[in-house]
Ligand SMILES: [Ca+2]
């Protein structure tokens with residue numbers, strides 16, 4: 178389960194690296210947690226195959242992903258972080274201008 182999800186800088190300028198940071202835990206002790214990061218292009222609140230922008234498979238040093246916005250167009254993006262193995266969690270918005 179994702180507890181917190183932050184992006185910095187936010188808003189960002191196109192071309193900047195945006196650091197996405199998640200804290201997450203699994204409600205079932207002992208299960209390994211991995212986190213996927215998505216850009217919710219179709220705005221349905223779900224992270225789908227074609228929307229994945231990054232992944233962090235190792236929680237021992239925390240969960241983070243450096244999102245390179247170089248190829249993005251200015252606008253507002255719904256980013257999602259989903260923790261596996263269990264639950265999905267929240268959406269956040271970030272604006273690139
Ligand atoms: Ca989606």
Ligand SMILES: [Ca+2]
Nearest residue numbers: 233235239240
């Ligand atoms: Ca990590």
